[in-house]
Amino acid sequence: xxxxxxxxxxxxxxxxxxxxxxxxxxxxxxxxxxxxxxxxxxxxxxxxxxxxxxxxxxxxxxxxxxxxxxxxxxxxxxxxxxxxxxxxxxxxxxxxxxxxxxxxxxxxxxxxxxxxxxxxxxxxx
Numbered sequence: 458x459x460x461x462x463x464x465x466x467x468x469x470x471x472x473x474x475x476x477x478x479x480x481x482x483x484x485x486x487x488x489x490x491x492x493x494x495x496x497x498x499x500x501x502x503x504x505x506x507x508x509x510x511x512x513x514x515x516x517x518x519x520x521x522x523x524x525x526x527x528x529x530x531x532x533x534x535x536x537x538x539x540x541x542x543x544x545x546x547x548x549x550x551x552x553x554x555x556x557x558x559x560x561x562x563x564x565x566x567x568x569x570x571x572x573x574x575x576x577x578x579x580x581x582x
Contacts, residue, residue, distance in 0.1 A: 458526060458529070458531055458556075458558040459524055459526055459531060461480055461558055461561065461562075461563065462521075462524065462531050462533060462556050462558070462563075463521065463524070464476075464480060465477050465480050465563070466519055466520070466521050466533070466535070468480075469509075469518070469519060470518045470519065470520070474506065474509055477509070478502045478505065478506055478509075480562065480563055481502055481505060481562060481563045481564075481566075482559075482562040482563065482564045483501065483502055484500060484501055484564075485500070485501065485502060485505060485562075485563060485564060485565065485566065486498060486499075486500055486564065486565045486566070487499040487500070487504065487505045487508065487565075487566050488565075488566065488567040488568065489508065489568055490552070490568040490569060490570050491570065492570055493568075495508065505566075514539040514540060514541060514542060515540055515541070515542040515543075516538075516539065516540040517537070517538065517539040517540075518537070518538050518539075519535040519536070519537045519538075519552065519554075520535060520536045520537075520538075521533050521534070521535050522534050522535060522536055522551075525579060527579050527580070527581075529557055529558055529559055530555060530556065530557050530558075530578075530579055530581075531555070531556040531557075531558060532553065532554070532555050532556075532575055532576070532578075532579040533553070533554040533555075533556065534551065534552075534553055534572075534575075535551070535552050535553075535554060536549065536550075536551060536552075537549070537550055537551070537552045552568060552569075552570070553568065553569040553570070553571070553572060553574075553575035554566065554567070554568055554569075555567045555568075555569065555575060555578050555579060
């Protein structure tokens, strides 16, 4: 399962968003972080595509720094970077991504800004 997740980050970082989306179940549930501009949960690949490809950023990446697997859940601690379209403003932060993988596809993705909450979710809490 970690192979699928690593593949997703590699594809995302090279801008191959179609490949990233192919790794998701067609009815994937996507939960952005609570501090996101659009924090509501999304369902399905089309909604995730729209979320991943906003006009806000001309460049974005997420480099996994730590990957922990527990059953069908995988927690990734990632260094995320982005540069604003037009403004050129760069942001960099640590994000916590909890993936749920079943039958070779990501069925759920949840982003956290707090490590303790991410760890609790990985543990099933």
